[in-house]
Amino acid sequence: MKGKALFAVGVAVGYVWGSKSWPEVYRRVRGGTEKLWKNPEVQENVHQATEAVQESVPDILDNLYEAGKKLLEKAEAMFPGITSPKAGQHADSSSSSKPTVTTVPTIKSDVVSDPALDDATGSDWTGEGGAAPEGPATNTPPKA
Numbered sequence: 001m002k003g004k005a006l007f008a009v010g011v012a013v014g015y016v017w018g019s020k021s022w023p024e025v026y027r028r029v030r031g032g033t034e035k036l037w038k039n040p041e042v043q044e045n046v047h048q049a050t051e052a053v054q055e056s057v058p059d060i061l062d063n064l065y066e067a068g069k070k071l072l073e074k075a076e077a078m079f080p081g082i083t084s085p086k087a088g089q090h091a092d093s094s095s096s097s098k099p100t101v102t103t104v105p106t107i108k109s110d111v112v113s114d115p116a117l118d119d120a121t122g123s124d125w126t127g128e129g130g131a132a133p134e135g136p137a138t139n140t141p142p143k144a
Contacts, residue, residue: 016022036042076083 016025072083
């Protein structure tokens with residue numbers, strides 16, 4: 001029932017948008033918004049809001065910086081040495097020209113048979129729900 005209601009609403013909206021009176025309605029709405037936007041009182045409020053935001057941004061940035069410093073201090077208290085440079089790194093690691101290389105340990109697969117590891121033509125994947133050498137593992141007969 002919900003689908004039918006949504007369909008009916010869609011038809012109604014499409015009819016209104018597609019009707020000949022839609023351009024006139026659009027012009028009236030657009031004219032009203034332009035008239036409102038050009039109103040001197042509205043422009044004064046926009047100007048005041050812009051100034052307030054521009055004045056408060058430096059304070060907000062300072063507050064964020066201070067909050068970040070406090071968070072870093074708490075992290076250092078909870079995990080001593082977290083902010084100190086690692087072995088082999090300098091305190092000013094941003095000026096180092098050598099990138100840090102991290103090696104990932106090799107993980108041995110715990111899967112005995114994985115079709116993704118063998119995609120050669122003629123591989124038997126029927127035990128994995130894949131394809132057999134004679135065709136796909138489905139209930140439909142192969143197309144001739």
